[in-house]
Amino acid sequence: MNDILFSQLSTFGSSVVLLFGIALLWRKSLHAYTVVFQWQSVMLAGLLLVIGYFGHDVELYFVAVILFVLKVLILPRYLGKLEQRFGGERESQPYVNVATSLIASGLLVLLAYAVTRPLVQVSSLPTRGGLPLAVGLIFVGLFVVITRKKALAQIVGFLVMENGIALLVALGTYGIPLIVELGVFLDVLMGFLVMQVFVYHIHGTFESIDVDQLNELRH
């Protein structure tokens, strides 16, 4: 009984997290990106609590708290600052338009189901239903990074991808050792800070945060 509930809850939670990821694809204002990421992180933290509760793993509570602090409080705050500075720019012309993006994300999730099939088949975890959704979220995050032009959108895409990895870890293993989690969070924070610096530099050089200005990377 407990297992069925756990299974349904984790699959449902994963779906919502993935939906927030896909939501990125039809929003164009930079503010919406931040909000979507914030809500996705809230859902993810909640899901971690659920997994921790049903999996009897106290460490996951800590992870959920740290994740909440980092991804719901700190990172969106910095994203907000960037937004204030460059908020006037909109992701008006992505490389792939919204409709195509949505179809592509659907295909990516299908692909995720296809490639995780052997894993799901041999797995006996109650959370196995969420595994393809987590892989799908990674694909969608990568898709955002590739197709969006604004540096800020790309940062959020990267963070969403990272959320996907965190989700996959939680669903697949009920949490890796805390020390590794902490390392991952520190990496995310550092990566974010570095990218933030780059955004300022890109803007300083090109008067815009369109990354497609960086199209002469060869000599």
Place this chain on the structure above:
Amino acid sequence: MMTVLFLVMIAAYGFGACVALLGGAGLDRARLVAAGAATGAGAGLALGAVVIASGQPFALLIPELLPIAGGLALRLDPLGAFFLIVIGAGAIPAAIYGAGYSKAYEDGHASLRLLGVMFNLFLLAMSLVTLADNVFTFLLMWEGMSLTSYFLVITESSEDSTLRSGNWYAAMTHAGLALLLAAFVLLMNGGTGAFSDLRAGAVTLSPEVRNLIFVLALFGFGSKAGIVPLHVWLPRAHPAAPSHVSALMSGVMIKLGVYGLLRVALDLLGGGPTWWGALVLGLGAVSALFGVLYALMEHDLKRLLAYHSVENIGIIFIGLGAGLIFHSSGLMTLAVLGFIGGLYHTINHASFKGLLFLGAGSVLHATGTRNMEEMGGLIKRMPWTALFFLIGSAAISALPPLNGFASEWLVFQSLLGGLALPMPEIALAIPIAVGMLALTSGLAAACFVKAFGISFLALPRSREAEHAHESPLSMRVGMAILALACVALGLAPFAVVPMLGGVLAGLGGLPDTRPVFTLDLSVQAPAGFAQISPAWIGVGLFVLLALVPLVMRLARANRKLRVGDTWGCGRIGQTARMEYTATSFAEPLRRVFAELYRPAKELTIDFHPESKYFVQSIEYKSEIMPLFERVLYDPLLRLVRRVSRQVRRVQAGSVHLYLMYIAVILILLLVAARWF
């Protein structure tokens, strides 16, 4: 005893490299570096001599060092010992010479530190190639030798042409390494890489695999040795390198290609079908002829010598090819004769080509140019260099009693012995090879008449040549050692030939021929139809030369000695511009072989503006396009460029595209992991 010598060799090279790294006062450091290299080479030479004299191989296995693929396995058998002696014989004079020669780099246009370090490491790696006893050690040292020599080639890296030469060398040597890797992987056949295992396993391989290994090894080692058509790096890299390095690379390093071929084809594979030998013989004959033909057209002294290296490697390969043919037919004594001819020419070439490169280096040092058209009259200003260069020229032209004659004679004898073989195709091929070898020898002599005559005789053709000066003592000592070696090796084949017989005994089932080639003053071909004694020829020539002044004195007993100008067809005031030039000397041959050279001529006449009957200047340019560059390398390079341009499209420069590559690869990997 052997271990001590081995450790002294390692320590001395290490010392030389460390001193060069540490730096310090200029000349003293150069001397210490040279002392390290010379001591190491001397210890290596002694180690080789002890191994050959005692017949006991020296072995050292250090599995803890580099504990992959069997560790560092060293074993010096007589064949390796012979090549270690060649290295020592070439390296001692080169090191002494280098102490003086590298002084020219103190002005900072090349890094003395890098030169010193790489020189010592290069010698060390070469020495260890001859000692290697498993595939891993061999390939490691082989690659070490290639890399260090690459850095030596680009010593004068401030010049673009030097870097381009370095690129050619690196490309050719690594193409060779790729072939060798394939050959050794096939030879290992999944087992350990120890040479003793390879030897035992080679008999179980199928004939096709053995043939493939042989061909791979032939071209892999051939690219290092410089056989046609893989010779293109020699005329580029040798002139670019400092002269004592050219002497080592041309005299010693390319010989390790010969060593490798002997090691694989004869020792590890134990010989093969007749066509192996025929292929080696054919490549050798073609290399010899093409090498000398292109050398004739060169006016750059060091490029000329580099082409002669191609020629001499060809002669060595003719000897080896003849040996392999006889080996496959079971004519073991004749086979040994062929191999001895090849090996004898190996050490002879190391001495005279080393000497010639050192001589060319002295000329370059004194005049600052490698172009023969700007030399002339150097014999009066650099008498010692001229004498040494003359000895080297006579030796490479195979004039008795010098060493080139002794070994070429042996190669000829082994070829002539092949006429008795009952195979029509071989019996047809061998007279052709004999003819090509004879033509080669004649052309080589002509070429060195040109090289010596234009460079050293007559009047100076340029201001630099006019103010040339004799080179410092260390350089002269280096050359003198090699000149003595040329004479000694030429006079003493009765000692060298049995020694080489001992080196070859047991390799691939070759018999011990020391009893056949006895310690007589003359050398007798085993077929019994030829016999020669260079020592007696030497005595005869000496007597003849002593007679000349005597006869001259008698002949002009009642004539007065008169010193006057050379007759100039009645012209008053003769200048150096009326002399024979290198181009004009080579012109008849250029016409004879025009089909091969395809010379492009360009004549520019600048008339006086008033009248066409007054000429202000005439410019004549004539260039030849080397055949193999035209038909083989140019298309290949074009192909590589085209492919690279296509590949470059992947590098479009857009950050999104690069991100996409990552995503696509990720998805492809996932899909591959799912379905394969």
